[in-house]
Amino acid sequence: MDRYPITGRSLEWFFDIDGDLFERQYKHHLSGYWQWKDSTEGLHAERWRVFPQNIGPRLSIDETSLSRGELYTIVTNKDAHGRKNAIVAIVLGTDADTVIHALRQIKSALRNKVTEVTLDLSDSMNKICRMAFPRASRVIDRFHVQRLALDAVQEIRIKHRWDAINSDTDARERAKLEGRKYEPERLENGDTLKELLARGRYALFKSPEKWTASQRQRTEMLFSLYPDLKEAYRLSQNLRVIFNKRSSKDSARLNLARWYDRVADSGFKSFNTIAATFYEHADEILNFFDNRSTNASAESINSKIKAFRAKLHGVNDTKFFIFRLCNIYA
Structure with missing residues (x-):
């Protein structure tokens, strides 16, 4: 058996380390968590943490779940591209006043330098x-806007599917009788x-x-049976x-107005509700056409948090998880 040159122990020794013991040793002694836990930052870490040094001119804001469905609001710096120095703030909950209070721990001079923030509806x-x-x-993220329209299409499909299921069930019962x-x-x-x-x-x-090819065949059959x-899919x-076209904001405004007219003519209740929502947020939606900014950086951080959480097989100590998360991305 090969020997490790310093300790003289066999290499098997390194593979016999107790994983749970090593994790505890890392948490209690190596990571610096226990010193941080009792510090000013650590005391309120589960409620909010801010990193003024990470603020930049372009930010994203979104919500994510850290453990047991508990939502946190995360503000990220787009220019960090989901890597080190990406997290500007992480705040427990989505209550506007709570998040505003946490963000106001950052000096107004820094916050006033922010020129663009992407968000959802x-x-x-x-x-x-x-x-x-x-x-x-x-800037309201274009993909959240498009997703609402796609969900409206699925709502119509689901309604037809339930009708088909009920008809099939009735036919089975008749055949049985x-x-x-x-x-x-x-x-x-x-x-x-x-x-x-x-x-x-x-x-x-x-x-x-x-x-x-098979999807094309299915959709052609669906559209033939359900005009x-x-x-709805066409809308x-x-x-x-409209969002893919590299047009000016004024041109996009006109195209969206025409789209609203087509929605009104369609008579679809779900699309009319969506159109009303879009109209209410029209300025923020149209701001997309200035720089074509999206919330992709926030979604990237969300994906990394989920992957990190999965690797740990869940989160038992939320404060320690936030500590590690901030060490990596803040």
Whole structure:
């Protein structure tokens, strides 16, 4: 057996280390956590932590879950690209006043240097940005906007699927009462109607150029059987085109106004609700066309937090998790 040159112990010794013991030793002695835990920063760490030195002209704000579904609001610096010095603030909860209080621990001179903040459609996030970063342009993430339209399409598909399930159940019951074997009607691709409506779900999230051959066949059949689903999908894709087009803000405003008119003509209740939401946040949505900024940096941090949490098999000590998280990304 090979020997480690300094200790003289066999290399097997390194593979026999108790993982739980090593984790405890790291937490209690090596990491510096216990000294930090009783410091001024550590005492309020579970409620909020801010890092004024990480602030930059372009920020993102979003919410994420650290443990047991408990939500935290995270403000990140876009220019850090999800790496070191990315986290500007991490605050327990999504209450606007609580987050504003934490962010106001950063001097106003620094906060006034922020020129742009990307966010979602949440009113609380909008208020936080307005009060904490008064000179910044607020940009609602285009993907949150598009997702609402795609969800409206899925709502129509789900309604048709429940109708198909109920019809299939009734047909089975009739066949049972008549003493005959039930054979569901199959379409040209081999799907039953309820299978078509279930399996067509994924294609409706995509643009047509990304459909596979089987997805194209399914959507053509769906649109033939359900014209309202075709119209709803067309509206969602028209919205996607507006955001993909590199147009000026004024041109985008006109295109969105035309889209609102098409929504009104469609008569879809879910799309009318979405259009009203868009109209309410029109300025923040149109600000996207200034620099085409998105909330991708915030989503990147969220993904890394989830991966880190999964690697630890969950979070038992929230304060220690925040300590490690901030050491890595703040």
